[in-house]
Amino acid sequence: MSRSLKGLRWRVRVGECEPETLSQMLGVPPLLARLLSNRGICKKEAVKEFLTPSLSRLHDPFLMRDMERAASRILKAVEGGERIMIHGDYDADGVTSSALLYLALQRLGVKPLVYLPRRGVEGYGLSDAAVEWAAEKGVRLIITTDCGSGAHEEVELAAEKGMDVVITDHHEITHPLPPAVAVVNPKRRDDLYPFKGLSGVGVAFK
Known part of the structure; x- marks a missing residue:
């Protein structure tokens, strides 16, 4: 766990799914898998929607x-x-x-x-x-x-x-x-x- 310039401790949020499993399942780099996991984006369709958004999915x-x-x-x-x-x-x-x-x-x-x-x-x-x-x-x-x-x-x-x-x-x-x-x-x-x-x-x- 690292510290900030002011000496505060950074606590990495625990993801909702296992990053390694997500990385293997989706074929994405481990860091990206961890970021997705931290945001609770674990299902294949949700990941696809997050990484490749389209105008049709935006609110009116x-x-x-x-x-x-x-x-x-x-x-x-x-x-x-x-x-x-x-x-x-x-x-x-x-x-x-x-x-x-x-x-x-x-x-x-x-x-x-x-x-x-x-x-x-x-x-x-x-x-x-x-x-x-x-x-x-x-x-x-x-x-x-x-x-x-x-x-x-x-x-x-x-x-x-x-x-x-x-x-x-x-x-x-x-x-x-x-x-x-x-x-x-x-x-x-x-x-x-x-x-x-x-x-x-x-x-x-x-």
Whole structure:
């Protein structure tokens, strides 16, 4: 049993099936067999599904509240040639969420603006500065990634500037939802999406 840099002991979780048997049965390396065992993935079909996932096995994205409203508003902006801004976050989840959404919109013939806040200056989430910047650039639709579920004042400011906001987020919701066109977040109390552990980029992918 090894120790961490702080002297804490790492305890390896005991798997639900014997890794050596699993390795031989599936013809996979012992380390992979141990990881599968630790996650309780022991049956052949379960292993196959885990190692070779397909889009057909994913939950329907339209189980999420406001997904249809979000998709409709984005499509309207695309078809109408409106300027779109993606507002991400400065961490890995926020950056990958923004990149994914950018590439998706690019495939639809749109080249959106991307705004990533400066950590030390603006902090986390949609800010007044970002909204003002978007207004100066002629943006009509702001799409947040990995943030926005608590951005009441900023969404109201955007509306005053003639902009709609679509929020995609995955953080816990501790306040009433902001008055955005859509708030797509699996952690909404009224949300029906069965998996609540999606990352921000997972929500953006949906």
